[in-house]
Amino acid sequence: VEASIPEPQRDAWKKHSAQGFTTKEQFEDETVRHVETTLARSLFNCDELAAYSGASLAFRDRLVIEWNRTQQRQTFADQKRVYYLSLEFLMGRALDNAMLNVGLKDVARAGLKDLGFRIEDVISQEHDAALGNGGLGRLAACFLDSMATLDYPAWGYGLRYRYGIFKQEIVDGYQVEVPDYWLDFNPWEFPRHDITVDIQFYGHVSRHEDEDGKNIAVWEGGEIVDAVAYDVPIPGYQTTTTNNLRLWSSKASKGEFDFQKFNSGEYEASVGDQQRAETISAVLYPNDNLERGKELRLKQQYFWCAASLYDIVRRFKKSKKAWSAFPDMVAIQLNDTHPTLAIVELQRILVDLEGLDWAEAWNIVQNTFSYANHTVMPEALEKWSVPVMQNLLPRHLQIIYEVNSQFLHMVEKQFPKDRDMLRRVSIIEESQPKMVQMAYLATIGSHKVNGVAELHSDLIKTTIFKDFVKIYGPDKFTNVTNGITPRRWLHQANPRLSELIASKLGGYEFLTDLTKLNKLEHFLDDKDFKKEWQEIKYANKVRLAQHIVNTTGVRVNPKALFDIQVKRIHEYKRQQLNILGVIHRYLTIKAMSAEERKKLAPRVSIFGGKAAPGYWMAKTVIHLVCSVGEVVNNDKDVGDLLKVIYIEDYNVSKAEIITPASDISEHISTAGTEASGTSNMKFVLNGGLIIGTCDGANIEITREVGESNIFLFGNLAEDVEDLRHAHTYGNFKIDPDLAKVFDAIKGGKFGDANRFSALCNSIIDQGDYYLVSDDFNSYIKTHTLVDEAYKDQDAWLEKCITSVSRMGFFSSDRCIQEYADMIWNVEPLVPEQRNGK
Ligand code: Z57
Structure with missing residues (x-):
């Protein structure tokens, strides 16, 4: 039985009904009230965590009011x-997302500044x-x-x-x-x-x-x-x-x-x-x-x-x-x-x-x-x-x-x-x-x-x-091809890029209709626009470089090409292919003359992701990446030409820093194994290009952005079975470049080779189930194409902007629309206030 207030007393309720703040003054009132009463702290005892708590409680109050109304409306409808x-x-x-979704982040920024805090520091307190x-x-x-x-x-x-x-x-x-x-x-x-x-x-x-x-x-x-x-x-x-x-x-x-x-x-x-x-x-x-x-x-x-x-x-x-x-x-x-x-x-x-x-x-x-x-x-x-x-x-x-x-x-x-x-x-x-x-x-x-x-x-x-x-x-x-929310993965993670896009498209409508991004193609000759785009990418790379030096002590050059693979560690996702390719690059640099080295584009290879605690092979891959980094990052011959970084504890909030900072990201699963992938979409939406296999949503990304704007390599899903069959029946011959990489590992270049023997053997004599060797040559060659392409910064930028302009399809709004129409058969319930606050 639900207890509801009798009719005669309802006016009193309505009169005192909670409102939630809208102005900066009210936000400050509410934040200070929560710090002083809900948390029992004071201005003599308010650190960033307390400011986060106060601001969150102020926003929470606002959310709760609309939440109750929404539930009532849905019940009634x-x-x-x-x-x-x-x-x-x-x-x-949740806080940043709440601020942006209710449209009060600027109010909160100004209010927190009055109270003595930087909004970014407050937001980053949240677990x-x-x-x-x-x-x-x-x-x-x-x-x-x-x-x-x-x-x-x-x-x-x-x-x-x-x-x-x-x-x-x-x-x-x-x-x-x-x-x-x-x-x-x-x-x-x-x-x-x-x-x-x-x-x-x-x-x-x-x-x-x-x-x-x-x-x-x-x-x-x-x-x-x-x-x-x-x-x-x-x-x-x-x-x-x-x-x-x-x-x-x-x-x-x-x-x-x-x-x-x-x-x-x-x-x-x-x-x-x-x-x-x-x-x-x-x-x-x-x-x-x-x-x-x-x-x-x-x-x-x-x-x-x-x-x-x-x-x-x-x-x-x-x-x-x-x-x-x-x-x-x-x-x-x-x-x-x-x-x-x-x-x-x-x-x-x-x-x-x-x-x-x-x-x-x-x-x-x-x-x-x-x-x-x-x-x-x-x-x-x-x-x-x-x-x-x-x-x-x-x-x-x-x-x-x-x-x-x-x-x-x-x-x-x-x-x-x-x-x-x-x-x-x-x-x-x-x-x-x-x-x-x-x-x-x-x-x-x-x-x-x-x-x-x-x-x-x-x-x-x-x-x-x-x-x-x-x-x-x-x-x-x-x-139903997967999608991502452009609110978190563009507007929240990359506020400057979102603002730049809005300034060109005349507003933020693209955040609710991502296909509007296609209008960006009209600005491919706009010099100021392109310059600012490039500055934003650079600033995002500086921010990531800062995070890297703070957490690993390794200094990376933000002008280098940032090559990123962040996702769960799994053999089918082939981080081993990536790190073996990095070793190949290292050996190549070591064999070069000083003159040849000058022509090379500096690179930072960035890895991140968790291995399941019982997944030994995945843990070995992490250890190999770290061991290679230890050697490469301290090799004077190499300097800025190559750095290898493992970012600890990859999670959603770190993804919001990492994704906007990429030049190229790796989506290199054995064809037919990655159902879709969604970080591929996030990276392209943030103005980075992809090196990837013909797998999952990479294929549809290619269809949308065009083949010239993505670096595809490797065997096709339809050929995987036959290749595996060939391995099992004795036709396996390891790629010669990859063999040299294994020789370096076995020679102890990256520490005790025994630690890596299971990893090496899974490829060399255990059937190479994930086809690392079959795709190695194509992978290395494609990375050379990436190097070449990056040298022409103008052309690279054009690829990036063109790609972003064609990413409209990958909004999770499109995806939900398809589920709603084709599968769920549900209709929206539109509130009176749709766009107004
Ligand atoms: C998981 O994260 C995914 C699939 C699973 O069966 C399990 Br269990 C966990 C992933 C796929 O690997 C991705 O390719 C896909 O993009 C994602 O689910 C969302 O569909």
Whole structure:
């Protein structure tokens, strides 16, 4: 029952209703008030962190007001909503984003200056919200920004990890993981202790007759854990729409913890129970593109899916509509297979708890869900062991078997006598132990399945989902090429470039319609414009050089070509190809005469990214980069011609400094392995060029910017299988230049060669699965083309500006529009104040 204020007293409420600041004076009032009262500090005791806290609380108040209004409006409008289920939301910092989205950053800058602070210093106090590993989590964050900006009634659902992705320290050239406890002071979340859901695990299933004599399944026993909601406001850009991200935190259930054991004197046991319950949302699994099948991970998944579904169903039931209207009111988007249990949970709710017929329920389920696939790599595809699932979720396993049985019957009718087809498409893999294939379950339980770039969407149709295309027809499978939010990745990360563009295009409309950038091509002959563009790039490089010297002690020349590869460390992303290429460059420089060296363009090779803690090969790559840097950076023969840098703890806020500073960035995955990539888009949008393979979204970037504005190299996806086959059957001959690089490593040039032997051998005599040797020559040659091109600064600049002008397609707004129209079938809910404040 909701408690609302009676009619006669509502005027008093309205009179005193919170307003939120708009002027500089009001901002200062609010900031000082929060510092003095909320934080109990004073002007004698206010450091940058306190100023950050005060300013954040002032902005938070503003957000909350619009957030409440948005939620009321959405409830009242009673139209279809989107629920975006993602196990990761890599949000980064919130204050700068809030300032820009509500259009009050200038007010805040002036106010903070009055109070004795520089806005940049205040902003940089904030700890990143790092509830994600990499691309998949950051995509979810960009989507939240676009959904709010486009006024879609949309909620995100995730887990409130106490520890996000670990903080990376580089100690003696090795990665060390440090826990990321980020909740000490987090003004952006609102605990909702009144919104809790009981989540059941383990136990057993029995059958009962209900009042109508119908046989129903009852899931009994086991244990209960509470899910507590924490809400985070998501402000749209230049709109009052402020959506909600609901993160669930696990807690021992009141009934189980407080009373049973505590009162019977089993204090220690009850504390143990409490800790076990809290473990569920304690830590983000730090693997990107790898599934390890741990029971706790499955617990996380069910905990979050069940809490979210309960919440969604509760909201629907308030509308008193018939169940058949559920898919007209609810669209649930699955970010990869991690939330696939939500499909099973909804079927369970409808059949076991609400008493619907199986077929009617399944029809509702299929029309509600859609599934985005983000990888084809076998080691990343989720499979859960049947015994593990039987133990943890006995009723869900029964439902999965029933879904599978009905599905296989359908397939059998369609393809009589094709036994092998039945084996291939079965949700249950007949291995030892049996496994539940989550991608198949997600596909069968959804009305649409999409890949995240054209090549990737084509690949899934011919590989993992080939049979499913035959069964359901091609229309169930579609493509939505990823995008990025231009608010964070241009306006926030690169304010000067954004301002320059606005000055030419006559305003900031490009931030909400990125295709407007194409007008920049009219200014390719504008000398002042080009000069300023170049100055901005230089200033961004100076800023990164400053960060590098502060954190590593190495001085890099900002006039050198900045060559950047920042992303998770993974063999398929081929940082090893990059560093081996760097060694080749180093050997070449060493062999040159002084005269030849003068003709060379100075380079800074910058690496950054985290390795999963258990991924030894990735950690070896980090160590090799650091070891090469140690030698190269201290070699007097080389000087500024080559520097090799490892940036520690790459994350969203560091990406905002790194991305605008690149001349060329590396997106060099083995063709067919990177589903899309999204940093490629960020770098080009910030006026950097790309060296890349024909993989993921690189292909569409090429289509947009033109082949002459990108440096493509390497084998094509269609040839990868044959090349691997050739390696296995003895036709492998290592590239001669690469062989020289290995000789240098083995000769101890970069320290103890034993440390790198597994890495070298994976290429030399373990089949070179990622085709480093096959692509090496093409890679080196293409880098030579990059050197040449960079010498003609005018032509280079023209490539950069032209590329930026053609990046409109890669806005996550376009992407969300496509999901909304083709997959979710939802309409925006536009508030009265769309552009005005
Ligand atoms: C992850 O970050 C991605 C895919 C996964 O299956 C998992 Br698990 C984590 C990434 C892809 O590797 C990128 O290519 C893609 O751009 C990103 O997801 C967003 O779609």
